[in-house]
Amino acid sequence: MYYDGQTLYAVPSGGIDHHTARPIREQIDDAVTDRMVTRLVLDLSKVDFMDSAGLGLILGRLRHVSAGGGKLILLDPGADIMRILRLAGIDKRLAIVEGGSERTHLAALRTVSAKSPGDRGGQKKSS
Numbered sequence: 231m232y233y234d235g236q237t238l239y240a241v242p243s244g245g246i247d248h249h250t251a252r253p254i255r256e257q258i259d260d261a262v263t264d265r266m267v268t269r270l271v272l273d274l275s276k277v278d279f280m281d282s283a284g285l286g287l288i289l290g291r292l293r294h295v296s297a298g299g300g301k302l303i304l305l306d307p308g309a310d311i312m313r314i315l316r317l318a319g320i321d322k323r324l325a326i327v328e329g330g331s332e333r334t335h336l337a338a339l340r341t342v343s344a345k346s347p348g349d350r351g352g353q354k355k356s357s
Contacts, residue, residue, distance in 0.1 A: 231261055237269040238262060243276035246284030255287050259294055268300040274307040285318050292324055303327060 231240045240258050244250070262270060270291060277284075292302045304326045307315060312328070315321050 231257065233261075233265060233267075236265070236267055237271060238265065238267040239271045239273060241273040241276060245279035245281075246277055246287060247279065247281045248283040251283040251287045255290060258291055262291075262295060262298075262300075266298070267295070268298070270295045270300065270302045271305050272302065273305040274311055275305065277311055278308065280311055280314055285314070285320065288315075288320060289323075301325070 231238060233239070238258070238261050240254070240261075242250070242254050246254065258270065258272075261267065272288065272291065288302070288304070295302045302324050304315070304320075304324065306328060307326065312321070312326075315326065
């Protein structure tokens, strides 16, 4: 995890399941509370598996950050993870920035705060 002002970037890797979701959740929640984070960017580019615990992690962080007036943005989920997010309807509840270069990501992250949930920045990956 790292910070840029009041933005927290969390970069989990591997799988997010019932074994790994709790420590990730605790780290993120502590950081959000301690640093008064107004934007949480969950970089999913290194996540290759997610089950219902991963979905719960995302939805719980959405509630946690939103309660303080902040935003949650998902960054660059792979095709398999994006399929899970779509099936669960999460893609309609928050911003997801897909594909592109680091420059594209940064530009999309700057503008996504002004958009409503479900809007996308960046480029859409083909499946």
